[in-house]
Amino acid sequence: MSKTGSRILGAGSALPKRVLTNAELAAQIDTSDEWIVERTGIRQRHIAGEGETTSTLATEAALAALDDAGLKPEDIGLIIVATATPDNTFPATATKVQHALGCNGGVAFDVAAVCSGFLYAMTTADSLLTTGTAKRALVIGAETFSRILDWEDRTTCVLFGDGAGAIVLEAPDASNPAGSASAENSAANGGPGVIASRLHADGANHDLLYVDGGPSTTQTVGHLRMKGREVFRHAVVNLANVLGEVIEDAGISADDIDWVVPHQANARILDATARKLGISADKVIVTVDKHANTSAASVPLAFDVARRDGRIKPGDLVMFEAMGGGFTWGASLVRM
Numbered sequence: 001m002s003k004t005g006s007r008i009l010g011a012g013s014a015l016p017k018r019v020l021t022n023a024e025l026a027a028q029i030d031t032s033d034e035w036i037v038e039r040t041g042i043r044q045r046h047i048a049g050e051g052e053t054t055s056t057l058a059t060e061a062a063l064a065a066l067d068d069a070g071l072k073p074e075d076i077g078l079i080i081v082a083t084a085t086p087d088n089t090f091p092a093t094a095t096k097v098q099h100a101l102g103c104n105g106g107v108a109f110d111v112a113a114v115c116s117g118f119l120y121a122m123t124t125a126d127s128l129l130t131t132g133t134a135k136r137a138l139v140i141g142a143e144t145f146s147r148i149l150d151w152e153d154r155t156t157c158v159l160f161g162d163g164a165g166a167i168v169l170e171a172p173d174a175s176n177p178a179g180s181a182s183a184e185n186s187a188a189n190g191g192p193g194v195i196a197s198r199l200h201a202d203g204a205n206h207d208l209l210y211v212d213g214g215p216s217t218t219q220t221v222g223h224l225r226m227k228g229r230e231v232f233r234h235a236v237v238n239l240a241n242v243l244g245e246v247i248e249d250a251g252i253s254a255d256d257i258d259w260v261v262p263h264q265a266n267a268r269i270l271d272a273t274a275r276k277l278g279i280s281a282d283k284v285i286v287t288v289d290k291h292a293n294t295s296a297a298s299v300p301l302a303f304d305v306a307r308r309d310g311r312i313k314p315g316d317l318v319m320f321e322a323m324g325g326g327f328t329w330g331a332s333l334v335r336m
């Protein structure tokens with residue numbers, strides 16, 4: 001849990017040019033647009049082409065977020081990239097993004113928590129900003145899951161897409177070195193910033209959602225494997241629990257939340273989780289129809305869409321939440 005108040009100054013996102021529709025998939029494997037839409041809500045996904053990698057998408061999203069915040073790369077002292085599909089096994093994709101932006105010298109590393117990666121990265125950045133590691137951070141979720149899919153496995157390949165989303169986070173006292181005004185205008189007192197965050201992991205469920213390769217086991221990249229029905233069951237329970245924890249930590253009720261920005265895995269998980277919490281479906285940002293599941297990129301991508309189309313506004317109370325392989329899951333409540 002944290003009550004630290006790092007503020008979101010801007011957001012940006014990037015999607016590969018190529019759009020792959022359900023109808024195109026149905027021409028290649030034994031599936032149909034009807035099955036995919038009914039079971040998942042997905043209608044299309046973006047797929048990275050030649051020259052598009054996790055780091056190029058992350059850099060494009062980061063530049064858009066910096067532009068949105070009115071900042072330059074040199075204003076950034078910390079870059080965290082949440083990804084399960086790095087450009088290389090090492091070094092961290094974050095260091096490639098840092099170099100591409102031209103702000104070398106600060107802190108840069110990756111976080112591997114799969115679909116919850118953005119929540120893990122944002123909470124880590126919030127902690128590091130609060131303890132003075134940097135004044136401003138780029139927190140990026142970026143993925144090219146198309147490159148770890150088994151395109152002959154219809155139970156998984158229809159579900160995922162590629163993309164990146166980024167936010168700029170600022171330490172609570174960054175614009176006010178003396179710190180005198182920050183207490184009066186802190187997130188806990190109704191000002192903008194992170195109010196409460198919770199993260200969890202349970203390694204017992206590794207085999208329900210994993211990649212069947214890796215440098216230390218098979219010396220290959222491997223392919224994504226998932227027991228979808230069981231993942232679905234765990235997702236609804238874990239997400240409802242962690243949302244309840246953050247609501248309690250923040251001392252609010254579910255009705256106080258203006259927007260939920262969830263991990264976009266499946267429209268039915270979004271509906272079931274909202275129902276369990278008694279949150280109206282109108283308050284849930286949904287982009288799974290256009291982007292499919294972009295793993296760590298899905299939360300910041302959805303956030304950027306809803307900010308740019310004017311739904312999420314300054315002063316709004318926004319709940320971010322995600323669950324992914326590991327299992328890992330988490331939620332974070334932020335005043336805009």
Ligand code: ACO
Pocket residue numbers: 030031032035036039040114115154155156158209226227228229230231232235265266269293295323324325
């Ligand atoms: N097209 C047509 N039929 C299909 C397809 C497909 N693409 N995929 C599976 N089927 C068939 C199955 O073979 C099965 O056929 P059978 O009854 O003859 O055996 C039938 O459809 C039903 O399969 P189920 O797996 O039981 O279908 P379900 O209703 O559970 O939907 C789905 C599957 C969409 C994967 C669902 O379980 C789900 O969304 N689970 C959660 C997955 C998820 O959210 N993962 C991400 C969370 S973590 C992360 O993001 C990395």
